[in-house]
Amino acid sequence: xxxxxxxxxxxxxxxxxxxxxxxxxxxxxxxxxxxxxxxxxxxxxxxxxxxxxxxxxxxxxxxxxxxxxxxxxxxxxxxxxxxxxxxxxxxxxxxxxxxxxxxxxxxxxxxxxxxxxxxxxxxxxxxxxxxxxxxxxxxxxxxxxxxxxxxxxxxxxxxxxxxxxxxxxxxxxxxxxxxxxxxxxxxxxxxxxxxxxxxxxxxxxxxxxxxxxxxxxxxxxxxxxxxxxxxxxxxxxxxxxxxxxxxxxxxxxxxxxxxxxxxxxxxxxxxxxx
Amino acid sequence: xxxxxxxxxxxxxxxxxxxxxxxxxxxxxxxxxxxxxxxxxxxxxxxxxxxxxxxxxxxxxxxxxxxxxxxxxxxxxxxxxxxxxxxxxxxxxxxxxxxxxxxxxxxxxxxxxxxxxxxxxxxxxxxxxxxxxxxxxxxxxxxxxxxxxxxxxxxxxxxxxxxxxxxxxxxxxxxxxxxxxxxxxxxxxxxxxxxxxxxxxxxxxxxxxxxxxxxxxxxxxxxxxxxxxxxxxxxxxxxxxxxxxxxxxxxxxxxxxxxxxxxxxxxxxxxxxxxxxxxxxxxxxxxxxxxxxxxxxxxxxxxxxxx
Numbered sequence: 001x002x003x004x005x006x007x008x009x010x011x012x013x014x015x016x017x018x019x020x021x022x023x024x025x026x027x028x029x030x031x032x033x034x035x036x037x038x039x040x041x042x043x044x045x046x047x048x049x050x051x052x053x054x055x056x057x058x059x060x061x062x063x064x065x066x067x068x069x070x071x072x073x074x075x076x077x078x079x080x081x082x083x084x085x086x087x088x089x090x091x092x093x094x095x096x097x098x099x100x101x102x103x104x105x106x107x108x109x110x111x112x113x114x115x116x117x118x119x120x121x122x123x124x125x126x127x128x129x130x131x132x133x134x135x136x137x138x139x140x141x142x143x144x145x146x147x148x149x150x151x152x153x154x155x156x157x158x159x160x161x162x163x164x165x166x167x168x169x170x171x172x173x174x175x176x177x178x179x180x181x182x183x184x185x186x187x188x189x190x191x192x193x194x195x196x197x198x199x200x201x202x203x204x205x206x207x208x209x210x211x212x213x214x215x216x217x218x219x220x221x222x223x224x225x226x227x228x229x230x231x232x233x234x235x236x237x238x239x240x241x242x243x244x245x246x247x248x249x250x251x252x253x254x255x256x257x258x259x260x261x262x263x264x265x266x267x268x269x270x271x272x273x274x
Numbered sequence: 275x276x277x278x279x280x281x282x283x284x285x286x287x288x289x290x291x292x293x294x295x296x297x298x299x300x301x302x303x304x305x306x307x308x309x310x311x312x313x314x315x316x317x318x319x320x321x322x323x324x325x326x327x328x329x330x331x332x333x334x335x336x337x338x339x340x341x342x343x344x345x346x347x348x349x350x351x352x353x354x355x356x357x358x359x360x361x362x363x364x365x366x367x368x369x370x371x372x373x374x375x376x377x378x379x380x381x382x383x384x385x386x387x388x389x390x391x392x393x394x395x396x397x398x399x400x401x402x403x404x405x406x407x408x409x410x411x412x413x414x415x416x417x418x419x420x421x422x423x424x425x426x427x428x429x430x431x432x433x434x435x436x437x438x439x440x441x442x443x444x445x446x447x448x449x450x451x452x453x454x455x456x457x458x459x460x461x462x463x464x465x466x467x468x469x470x471x472x473x474x475x476x477x478x479x480x481x482x483x484x485x486x487x488x489x490x491x492x493x494x495x496x497x498x499x500x501x502x503x504x505x506x507x508x509x510x511x512x513x514x515x516x517x518x519x520x521x522x523x524x525x526x527x528x529x530x531x532x533x534x535x536x537x538x539x540x541x542x543x544x545x546x547x548x549x550x551x552x553x554x555x556x557x558x559x560x561x562x563x564x565x566x567x568x569x570x571x572x573x574x575x576x577x578x579x580x581x
Contacts, residue, residue, distance in 0.1 A: 108364055115335075117359050126325035127360060130332020137314065138336070157356070160325035167320075 007216035010048060013083075014040050015272045018245045020079040020092065022268055026260055028096035030104060034243035034255035036076035038180040038213070039147060042238060043080050045219045046145060055085040058112040064142050065131050067116045069124020070149030070178060071105035077113075078102055086113040122155030124148060125175065129161045132173040132233075143226065145174045151183030154192050159204075166205030171227035175206075175235040178213065180242040182253045201235045213238025246271055275430050275466075276304060276373060278409035282416040283341060284308055287315065292337060293420070296330055298323045298344040300373070305343075323353040327368065331360035334367040339420065345379065346372030346388035346429060354394055361425040362398040369419045369426045370395075376466055376516030377550070377559040378432035387559075389545045393521020395427040396494055402447065403493040405429045405515075405523070407468030410439040411491045418447050418492075431466040431516075433556060438468050438489070448495040456484035459510035459539075459578065462501070464490040464523045466516050467565070474514075474567055478574065493523055501530045510539040512574060516560060519544040541577045543570055 017040050025033050047053070051064045068077050075095060082089045094100035101109050105119025115131075118124045128146035135142050152158055165173055179197070181188050188194055198208045207228035211218040222236045242256070243249030248267045249260070260268070268274065287293045287308070295312070297305060299321045309316040319326040323344055330340040342349065349372040350357065361368040372391055379386035395403050402422050404415035412430065419426040438453065445451060450462070454475060463471035468489055475485045486508060488500060505511055511531065513524040524542030531538050545563045552562060560566065564573070 116331075117363055120355060120359060122324070123328050123356065123360060126328030127332040127335070129325070130329035130334075131336050132332075133329070134333050134336030134338060157322075157324035157328065160320070160322035161329070164319060164322065164325060164329065 007220075010041070010044050010216050013048075014044055014245070017044065017076065017079045017083065019268075019272050019274055021075045022246075022260060022265070022272070024075050024079070024092055024095040026265065027093065029259050030075070030096045031257050031259065032072045032075065032104070033260060034180075034182075034249055034253070035070065035073040035149070037244045037246070037249065038240040038242045039070075039073050039178050040076050040245065041214045041216060042147065042176055042178070042219060042240075043076055045216055045223070047080050047084055049220065050223050051145065052142070055081075055112070058086055062140065062142055065115050065128070065144045067118065067124045067128050067144070067146045068106045069116075069118050069121070069128075069146050070152055071107075071118030071124070073149075073178070074104065074106045077106065081113040087111065121149065121152040122157035125158050126161035126164070128173055128175075129165050129168070129170065132165070132170040133168055135172050136168070136170065143172045143174060145176065147176045147178060149183075150177055150179045150181065150188050150194060153177065153194055154183070162201070162204045162206070165233040169231040170233045171229070171231055173233045174226055175233070176213075177235065177237045178240050179237055180240045181251075182242050182256065184256065186253070198237055201237075205232060206235050207232040208235050208237060210237045211239070213240035214244055275406060275409055275412040275435060276432065277435070278412040279371065279416050279428070279430055280304060280308065282413045284311065286417070286420050287312055290339070290420075291315075292339050293341065294333060294338045295341045295343065296326055298326050298342075298348065300344050323348050324356050327353045327356035327370075328360045330368045331364055331366045335364070339367045339369070341369045341371055343371040343373065345386065346375035346391050347386060349373075350388070350391040350394055350427065357395075357401075357425070358398055362400045365400050365424050367424065369428060371428050371430060373430045374432045375429045376431060377556045378466075380556045380559055381553045383553055384549055384551070387550060389516065389518045390521070391427075391429065392493060392517050392523070393525070396521060396526065400424055401494065402426045403429070404491055405465040405493050406491050407463065407465050407489050408436060408438040410437065410441065410443050411468075411489065414443040414445070415491055422447065429465060433466065436469040438472060448492045448497055450488045450490045450497040450500040453487040453489055454485075456486040457508055458484045459512065459574070460486040460488060460504040460508045461512045461514055462488050462490050462523060462527055463514040464493060467514050470565075470567060470570075471514050474570055474574070477567065477571055483578070490523060493526060496526050496530070498530050501527055502534060505531055505534055505536050505538045509537070510578065512541050512543055512577070514543045514570070516565070517544055518547060520547055539577055539580065541573065543573065
């Protein structure tokens with residue numbers, strides 16, 4: 001595993017984003033903190049280093065698209081969008097509260113930077129296929145990034161889209177799988193085993209990279225070689241830890257549902273340097 | 275009806291490069307010419323209704339007007355949630371073309387019958403629903419689907435080639451078309467049963483019963499005005515459709531009448547709330563569901579006698 005030394009600023013930012021997520025979720029008495037924490041490094045890297053986007057012109061036709069297909073991790077995305085200036089940070093205080101447009105799953109209701117309505121799983125990838133296909137037909141240079149959950153790879157529509165992206169040779173499409181090994185009711189391997197996972201994607205004519213999804217160097221290395229292979233869609237299987245960042249939350253599916261308690265908040269204060 | 279749709283779509287595609295046609299492996303013997311003319315704007319996405327609707331949303335979000343073609347039960351029921359979120363909620367320019375609706379796939383049984391599709395589509399905000407009843411209405415509906423900025427469900431029948439209108443139609447979306455006038459009762463009909471409705475009106479005329487016939491090629495938005503004015507005028511309203519009596523034209527009209535508060539003699543003529551376990555000709559299947567001309571006339575006369 002490569003060292004993360006050259007990304008000290010992002011490592012610091014990751015703590016800040018996790019603090020923000022924690023306060024949003026605690027304030028709203030909301031769920032899904034584990035799902036948000038497992039994708040913080042991936043999102044931070046994409047939004048700081050990879051995506052060609054302009055927060056002042058969020059619908060720029062030439063922009064790279066990012067779709068959070070595992071929509072219930074959206075608190076992490078909102079925190080980063082606010083940080084990047086897509087909307088005011090004060091809006092984060094309304095997350096999941098009465099009248100708020102910051103819905104607990106990614107919802108395309110006018111919030112700048114939200115490209116698709118997800119949350120119901122198995123939608124984001126085929127929407128991404130459509131946008132990537134449009135880019136190919138129109139000979140545009142934008143790329144489409146879709147972050148999918150591992151549990152989401154149970155859905156038939158996800159595999160329909162995986163077949164289609166291979167068929168249409170969408171090398172402008174990048175899927176990142178947040179492989180945190182948990183789905184709603186239990187361990188992936190116990191519910192519907194995805195392994196051999198990389199092999200499955202390859203057999204559907206995709207190019208695959210497998211990385212540690214919390215390591216900025218590894219994320220960077222994978223992204224730097226997009227497209228991995230001409231005429232093949234790209235998938236990055238990112239091994240992650242659900243709840244990453246606060247030891248008491250890590251790899252424990254309870255925090256898919258529960259709001260962090262006072263006890264957890266105390267631990268977080270120490271570990272996130274609050 | 276299908277031919278009329280295809281001809282109209284082809285001429286629209288000649289004028290507008292932003293139209294794409296996606297089919298979920300359907301349209302053998304239908305799309306070959308279109309595919310030859312527009313090889314880059316026709317895409318068979320495979321037998322994948324769910325991902326195809328989401329993909330269509332992605333294409334629509336990128337500026338395309340997407341016509342998605344599949345058999346009515348699969349175009350609406352298999353991918354209902356994709357239609358709900360990716361087409362309706364997101365207000366994307368997706369035109370869902372449900373072909374072989376009602377009992378069109380007459381030998382293939384319940385899997386291929388589609389008598390619940392309108393009910394499902396009516397539930398969804400933002401969606402416009404067209405149910406043309408002859409080739410001219412299909413031409414009109416295809417043009418209106420294209421003009422509508424947002425998601426559309428266009429319900430086509432395999433049959434429906436009998437011509438009722440004398441020429442191309444030019445009415446706004448959401449308006450009924452008075453086919454013939456009469457002051458004793460009003461029949462609202464949508465879709466495939468339009469020719470049957472016309473025969474029924476002729477038979478009633480021979481019995482000296484003057485019936486008004488109104489075709490409703492748009493189910494949503496519904497022409498409430500014409501329903502209200504007919505309810506006040508003839509006070510006797512029938513609906514006729516090759517769809518369940520739950521959720522289709524009959525329900526839509528019933529909702530208007532119930533809230534109107536006028537005393538109206540009303541009967542829904544449609545597919546009863548039960549599955550059809552047999553096959554046979556489309557005519558046979560309709561008749562086995564009480565939708566033969568003879569049975570319908572009998573039901574109308576019964577209802578009139580209760581007045």
